[in-house]
Amino acid sequence: GAGFAITEMVSLEGLIRNDKKTWKYVDIDEEETTAIQLFGKAEPEKFYKASKILQSRLNVKIIDVNFGCPVRKVVRSEAGSFLLKNPLSMGEIVKALKDSGVIVSAKIRCGFDRVNIEETIPVIDKAGADIIILHPRLATQFYTGRADWSLIKIARSMTDKILIGSGDICTPMDVRERIEYTDVDGVMIGRYAVGSPYIFKQVLDFFYNGEYRGYELDEIKKMMLEFANLYMKVENRTDLIPIRSTLIQYVKNFKNSSRIREKLSKIKTLLELENVIKDWN
Structure with missing residues (x-):
């Protein structure tokens, strides 16, 4: 029932080097609405190159660039949430992908060690991001504490691009409450869906029929x-x-x-x- 899906994180360098293990992660069904999720350093020209390769080999139409991953290994490589420290680099990457001819989704957190959505969102919006996915935790928080959806409400006032909120979604009621509170265009369900893939059907049933059932x-x-x-x-x-x-x-x-x-x-x-x-x- 998911209307939009994103692959696992795919290494920019691995794609360009034609690494077999990396290409395994981009084995997608072209009939489905699935974005290839790329991560890498602030090297816009490589994002452009990888996008062109993906388009030629798989007819990829949507690329999601990960600016939010807090995993230390990724951060140490100056990728993922590390780039939240440099909004201008984020904008350059988004523009490079947009220039390559794809729909661009940018996944961000509200900041690395401080909230800076007032710096990041306008930059990636102006650079041409079609979709912005915001997880309202700092990278340094990992997944501790609660996702601060008031920041997504603020983000809504900063962009008219497709805005998707993420964080602590566990029930169809959560989805309705978050959408009503923030006026986002959609929500992303991540960790909870790992063990409860039926959550997407439950959400659709709740929105279209007003009720949903549990699973036996x-x-x-x-x-x-x-x-x-x-x-x-x-x-x-x-x-x-x-x-x-x-x-x-x-x-x-x-x-x-x-x-x-x-x-x-x-x-x-x-x-x-x-x-x-x-x-x-």
Whole structure:
């Protein structure tokens, strides 16, 4: 039910070097509305080059540039949220992407170690960003504390571009309240959707029908198996070790799930997952 999706973060350098592992992250369905999410240093010419490569090989129409990632490894490489310190560089990157002929989405936080949306938003707006996605936490906060949606309300008054708010969305009511409060054009659901992918359908049902339903245990079990099978097919793997933490997210909202979470943390094969699920009631 998601109306717009974004890939995992894709290395600018990896694309340009034609790294096979990097290209795996941009294996998208051209029929879906999916943006390629790029990250890299303040090198506008490389963003332009990567965009042209993506357009020629995959007919990519939307590129999202990540100005918000707070992960230390990314920040140390002077990418992600590091660029929030230099709004002019952000503008140059957005302009380079826009000049390459794509729709440009810019994902930002409200600042690195201080709020500076009054500096960043006007710059990327003027540079040609078509979509601005704002997560109202500082990069130095990572995901601690609460997302300050009052900053998104302020951001709304600063731009008439498509504005999407992000942060602490867990229910369809959250979506309605945030939209009514800030007048954003949409919301982004990230971490919560990892273990509750059905949240998007719940939101659509709530907005179109005024109500939504919860999902029963048997339905969650089925989703987990579908996800595991899809993972093995796409990644051509026989073990589930890399997705243990994701599978655990599916069960965390159920009462008395600690025993199941512990078992999921140790599974290796699909058969082991099936046995754990059978034991969960």
